[in-house]
Amino acid sequence: MENVRSVERALELLDCFTEARKEIGLSELSRILDLPKATVLRLARTLENKGYLIQHDENHTYRLGPKVLGLGNVFLSNLDFRMVALPLMKDLRDRTQETVSMYIVIDKQRMCVQRVESHHTLQPAIHIGDYLPLDRGSAGKLLIVYRNIEPSIERMNPGEVKQILENGFAVSIEEREQGLSSISAPIYNNKGEVIAALSVSGSSFRFTEEKRKEYQKEIVETAHQISYQLGYLS
Structure with a gap:
């Protein structure tokens, strides 16, 4: 069940990004998700390693990565x-x-x-x-x-x-x-x-x-x- 909850949290993290909120810092993600920063950081690093998030080098905010676009293209094909x-x-x-x-x-x-x-x-x-x-x-x-x-x-x-x-x-x-x-x-x-x-x-x-x-x-x-x-x- 813990693995399922981790997947749910990762998806909830991705859902935080919108047209109005393209880049989000760790503290804000923690507040939105109501989760400890350590938990959010672990989720974000996993998503970043898989290409679903990119971290900005200067201000360390996160934005959606190229893997999301790839899934979007699959969606568009249907x-x-x-x-x-x-x-x-x-x-x-x-x-x-x-x-x-x-x-x-x-x-x-x-x-x-x-x-x-x-x-x-x-x-x-x-x-x-x-x-x-x-x-x-x-x-x-x-x-x-x-x-x-x-x-x-x-x-x-x-x-x-x-x-x-x-x-x-x-x-x-x-x-x-x-x-x-x-x-x-x-x-x-x-x-x-x-x-x-x-x-x-x-x-x-x-x-x-x-x-x-x-x-x-x-x-x-x-x-x-x-x-x-x-x-x-x-």
Whole structure:
């Protein structure tokens, strides 16, 4: 039974970390868990040795380690909405001939969770599991606006925020990377919550004004179809 209790305590320690509390010192962990510092230190060292925690060299606080990300990636590989979206994403890729990606928000960044590559030679070098900044690129901007992520949304131009909400999509022309453009639309779950951004991206010279208008219509419609299959009825 002692081994089971140790596992429970280790999991409770990991649960202490949140988006608002990314780094925690030993004293605070002891207070949160209501355990002696010696017990918490023993648990933390074990988790650190296994890669689930990392200790900061300067202030000796702890933060989550790479093993947690590995488990997260396994979890993401089993998310139903990725499988629901995949055939529709492939169809969108075939119609636009551009790369189609899906992003979600994790820890104030966006993570690519599904992707269908274009057949063009020139295309974005992004892979499933990659993290990208929220404040650059159409998918990042769209997630900031529809998820109302602070303080990022406060730094955006109010006119652009309004335009994204009115249009139902976001556009990026070489914001994140020179020569790369993209258009993104929101994906909703059955509760009406935006859970992901669907994005079409490719070389800017192919994203002419005429093509952008075509892609905007295509991606909004595809995002709506995915949302509908997830139970969104609006």
